Amino acid sequence: MPSALGSGFAGSVRLKYVKLGYQYLVNHFLTLLLVPVMAATALELARLGPGELLALWRALDLDLVHILCSAFLVVFVATVYFMSRPRPVFLVDYCCYKPSPSFRVPFTTFMEHIKLISNNDKSLRFQTRILERSGLGEETCLPPANHYIPPNPSMEASRAEAQLVIFNAIDDLVRRTGLKPKDIDILVVNCSLFSPTPSLSAMIINKYKLRSNIRSFNLSGMGCSAGLISIDLARDMLQ
Template identity: 40%
Template sequence: MGLLMMATLVLAITLMISLLIKLMHQRRDHGSSCYILHYECFKPSDDRKIDTEFSGNIVMRNKNLGIDEYRFLLRAIVSSGIGEETYAPRNVILGKEESPTLLDGISELEEFFYDTLDKLFHRTGVSPPEIDVLVVNISMLSSEPSLASRIINRYKMREDIKVFNLSGMGCSASLISIDIVKNIFKSHKKAFAVVVTSESIGPNWYSGNDKSMILANCLFRSGGCSILLTNNPTLRTRSMFRLKCLVRTHLGASDEACECAVQKEDELGRPGFHLSKNLPRAATKAFFENLRELAPKILPLKELVRYFIVSGSGSGSGSGKDRGGNNRTGPTVRFKTGVDHFCLHTGGKAVIEGVGKSLGLTEYDLEPARMTLHRFGNTSASSLWYVLGCMEAKRRLKKGDKVLMISFGAGFKCNSCVWEVMRDLEDGNVWRDCIDRYPPKTLVNPFMEKFGWVMDQNPKNPI
């Protein structure tokens, strides 16, 4: 018994020493700095808004739906947390969702590209020929030439620019793009990089009646963000954020995780995006695997020691009952000891609530994600930046604050990173014309008031 206790003590000391060395190394490593100079979120024109009545019209014109599918969609929309001012692609607005063309997809993205990039270059004074790295991530549209090539042609960027055009990365793609930039910065000094992140909604609107696929139509909306980054230390005082760390987790080796969110065709050959019942389980596992690696990188030593002691005593497994007798899920580690703000992916109301519960977050912490879901919907990989914009417009971000970003995506993936705020931020950005209305007194969706009669419709008498 004495030898066992001694071995356990030696192991504990070894782990703590390794942790201390790792933390000291991270804090001294300034050679691979990555700063955000500016970012621009896209706000489509008002003629692309889909309010309650228009949402209902879109649902009603799908003649492939029966009363059961109508009721399912009604419940999904009412409980989605999405408001009346989100944006849809033009081909859906015009009633062309059942026969989209490649041009519809390209036009949708070019409208976003040129709006945000024009503003980005104008606001920063950095010209397109100065850009050394361009990363474009659009998961569900791959064109020839690439979307990145279209941007290079439009802005006449240099011949030696390093270009990456990512597809299939899902809602967590923007942090993958940031990771690419961070690694290139290690070997290229005083460089500029642009990350362009969005999703192709128009050509991927589902017009069938498979419940696992029509759900995506209720959640995904048009949006996007362009981000200018640099590792030039002389621009440190001009920057908005500095990247502290970034962690990527991929569960693709698991069949269940890999197949829980899939672009596919239904039984009649109609393309769409399938969300399986196994998705919550895959997301939960990816989330906790990611946090396990992230925690030592961002938490103060005092909290890590506390967590190490609690875990060693057998009470930190993340399961069981809390003091209120409720089921406890998630880590007992207190992330709020090392993070000031939480920028959560707006994958849906359940996603926001689940992550908030796992991290022990308050309504104040969750408010930016909830408000973003309500105002802009789930804009896929760009969602995080609308949430960040909400925090900035609310003047929450002060110099020295730490912001944790958490995103999920098909594969299945969970990616996270922590940004340090470099100066007090208060730009109204894409929220400028509406931030004073948020949070509203109520987030009740009026869809039920207008279309609740569907719930009472006789199944034998389809709509």
């Protein structure tokens, strides 16, 4: 059984690198095709002397029409190449929501809440190990619903939390960049767990009166990995 698992893992790794190699080949096919030709041409021109180059030029006996057609072909190929390349996308500015100090939950407070909710020693030890190894600090904040004993999660509290985080981040970003909401033509919203109806993207569009033809995408309930998916989606839309 271990050997079968090992061979399957090795096969998946090899398949992954084959896919990456194929993707690189497709994305840079024209470059890989032109580089050897240009290198061979440069080596041949370097081998010939000035006199041989001049004699070769005179032997071509090209008229103006041939020269213009050749120049047009070169310009056309170069234009197609540069237009087909994916355009780079840059992150110009960003804003993160900074919660109020009243949302701060030190380790002692968190563990005290856990003890009041559950007296399971095994669970307490597990939570202690998580706090020690997770990278969380004494300034870590939790939403208001988690400050109750016991916690009071609800649809209203979740929507209020989403509005608090999203609206404050957007307000800071608009104020910092001087961007008008009407200038936004693409909106990608990602939330790992909360997926209400109407969606979070609809909530933002109604709040800031965004343009009617905006392209909006709402990614919810896909876990933490959806953050990378949303960034990739935004890049594809901008390209």
